[in-house]
Amino acid sequence: MSPLEQELEFFAKNKAKWLSVHAGKFVLVKGSELIDVFDTSDAAIAEGARRFGSQSFLVRQINSTDEKIYIPALALGLLYANPA
Amino acid sequence: MPILHSQFAGQGKTPDGKNVPIPPPACLMQRGPCVQVTITLADQIASELIKRQEPVPAAVSGLALIDTGAISTCIDEDAAKQMQLPIVNVVNLASASHACTKANQYPIKLQIAGIPMFFNSTATGAPLKIQGLIALIGRDLLQHCTLIYNGSIGQISLCI
Numbered sequence: 603m604s605p606l607e608q609e610l611e612f613f614a615k616n617k618a619k620w621l622s623v624h625a626g627k628f629v630l631v632k633g634s635e636l637i638d639v640f641d642t643s644d645a646a647i648a649e650g651a652r653r654f655g656s657q658s659f660l661v662r663q664i665n666s667t668d669e670k671i672y673i674p675a676l677a678l679g680l681l682y683a684n685p686a
Numbered sequence: 687m688p689i690l691h692s693q694f695a696g697q698g699k700t701p702d703g704k705n706v707p708i709p710p711p712a713c714l715m716q717r718g719p720c721v722q723v724t725i726t727l728a729d730q731i732a733s734e735l736i737k738r739q740e741p742v743p744a745a746v747s748g749l750a751l752i753d754t755g756a757i758s759t760c761i762d763e764d765a766a767k768q769m770q771l772p773i774v775n776v777v778n779l780a781s782a783s784h785a786c787t788k789a790n791q792y793p794i795k796l797q798i799a800g801i802p803m804f805f806n807s808t809a810t811g812a813p814l815k816i817q818g819l820i821a822l823i824g825r826d827l828l829q830h831c832t833l834i835y836n837g838s839i840g841q842i843s844l845c846i
Contacts, residue, residue, distance in 0.1 A: 605773045605790055643808065644730065647774060647793050651731040655738060658773040661808075671789065671810055672780040673822065674755040681751070681817045 608633050609660035620664045631660040639664075687845060690800040692721060694840040710840025719752040719835060719842045721798050723821055725761060727771060728793035728806045743769040748820035750796075752833065752842070756824035759796065763811035765820050766792045774808060796821065803846050805830070 612634045620629060620639075628646040630637040632654060640646040643661050650659040662669070675681045694713040697705050708716075726732065726745040735742050746765050761771075771792040778786035790811040797804040805827050814820060832845040 604776075604788070606776050610776060644806070647728065647808075648730040648734075650774065651734040654772075655740060656727075656731065656735055656743075656770070656772050660776075661774045668778060669775075670778045670780055670786065671758050673753070673758070673760060673810075673812065673824070675751075675753055675822070676756075676760070676812055677780050681814075681819075 605658055606660050612636075613660060613662060617664065621666060624664050625666075626664065628661055628663050631662070632657075688801045688803055689843060689845045690721065690798065691841060691843050692719075692800075694842075711837055712840070714835075714837060714840040714842070719833075720749045720819075721752065721800075721823070721842075721844065722747065723750040723799065723823075724797045725765070725769075725809075725821060726795045726797075727769070728795050728808075730806070731772065731793055732795070743771065745769075746820060749818060750798075750821035750823050751817075751819050752828070752844070753822040753824055754828060754833070756822050757826070758791075759794075759805075759807050759809045759824040759827050760812040760814060760822040761792055761794055761809040762814040762820045763790070764813075764815050766790070766794075766809075766811050777810060779810065779812070796823075796827070798823075798844065801844065801846060 609631045624639045628640045628643045630646045630650050646661040694710050696708045696713040698708045724745050724747045732742045773790045775791040779789040791808045794809045795806050834843040
């Protein structure tokens with residue numbers, strides 16, 4: 603099982619419902635349980651740490667679009683590319 | 687206001703094996719704007735572990751490349767695993783050559799050597815060790831900084 607698989611599945615299942623009431627906020631999810639909803643990711647991480655210590659947990663913003671990170675140098679393999 | 691001036695310098699070899707200094711502008715161009723950093727677990731989690739009298743992962747130090755193209759700060763995936771950092775999110779990492787790949791996100795505290803300040807951030811795991819890096823400093827951290835890239839004298843200045 604990949605990291606946070608259960609949490610991500612639970613998030614996907616509930617995202618539409620949460621979007622209607624908590625859009626833009628951050629959820630804290632552990633296993634298949636919504637722990638709480640927060641205004642900032644820092645607050646969600648702090649609560650996750652208080653409850654779960656060094657275990658992994660999911661903190662994700664409720665947005666209509668999926669989070670996609672673009673790092674051009676990585677994506678294009680350009681870190682320290684040298685002329686041939 | 688803390689300011690870090692970093693002057694780049696290095697040595698190369700001529701075809702006949704003699705050591706020669708590389709001009710600072712060429713050093714900066716080849717290496718990129720790198721700074722020495724130390725990465726530890728984010729404060730929110732570290733303080734909780736200390737309260738519980740549980741061990742806090744040891745810090746790792748190395749080079750970080752300042753990458754104004756990166757939306758998110760990245761940490762070397764192997765370093766994150768070695769530190770046993772908890773995962774707090776999984777994101778889609780866009781790639782030019784294939785479909786998005788999944789990348790873990792870790793809560794970190796990053797300190798740049800020479801600047802008496804630190805940043806708590808959520809960093810994206812990426813394979814950086816092969817490039818001799820432990821981190822890419824992205825725009826999520828750079829939004830708090832003034833960066834001057836002075837290529838003509840091989841110097842960068844970072845002001846927070």
